Amino acid sequence: MSAHERDTHFSRRAFLVSTTGLWISAGLPRPLAAAAAQRDEAPSVLSPDEWSAVEAISERILPADETPGAKAAGCVNFIDKALASEDAAALPLYREALQALEHACDARWKKKFVDLDAARQDAMLEDLESGSLPDWGAPGASQQAFFGSVRMHTLLGFLADPRHGGNRDFIGWRTMGFPGPVHHLGGAQPDQMSGKRRFAPIWERTPPRPSQS
Secondary structure: OHHHHHHOOOOHHHHHHOOHHHHHHHOOOOHHHHHHHHHOOOOOOOOHHHHHHHHHHHHHHOOOOOOOOOOOOOHHHHHHHHHOOOOHHHHHHHHHHHHHHHHHHHHHHOOOHHHOOHHHHHHHHHHHHHOOOOOOOOOOOOHHHHHHHHHHHHHHHHHOOHHHOOOHHHHHHHHHOOOOOOHHHOOOOHHHHOOOOOOOOHHHOOOOOOOOO
C-alpha cells in the first residue's frame, strides 16, 4: 500500500515492473468490461458513495507523486466496469466491506473515509491490509481479501488497455515507458529492437480520451 511503497527504494515504475503477474492479467481479454467502458464513465454498479470511497482508496494505493496516480488514471472506472462484468462475483465483497469500512471510520474518526486526510486514510488502510481494523462489521468480507481485491483492481486499472475503463490518457503506460501495442503497425523493426529508433507511443498515434469528472 502507499505508506509501504513510499518507504521502499523503488520508483513507481520499478514497483509496477515488479508486478509481472499483473502485467499478464492486464493483457487478458475483458470484452464485457470493455463494452461497458465504451458506453460512458458513469457508474455501472457502484453507488455514488461507493464510487467515491473506492476512488479514494485507489488513490492511496497509487497516489500521485511526480506522476499522476490512480484517480487521474480513472482506476475507479475500471473497477466499476470490472464489477459490472467479468468480476461481478466480487461485487458483494466490495459492498459489504465498503459499508464496514465506513462504520469503522465513523467509530474512530466520526467521518467518512473520503473526508479523512491522507495520513488517516493510510492508517485505516494499513489496519485493513493487516486485518487488524477494529469495529469491522462485515463477517462475510475479510479485511485482507477486500484490500487485496482493491489493490489488484487498482493496479490493473492503471496498467490495462484504456478500452477497459482505466489507464486514462495512457497514464499507466506513460509511467511504465510502454509505448502500447505495435502489432497492428507491422510489429517491431530491427532498428527498433536494437534501440536505434524508438517506438512511436500510442498517445502520439491516438487522440487522448476526454477526462470526465
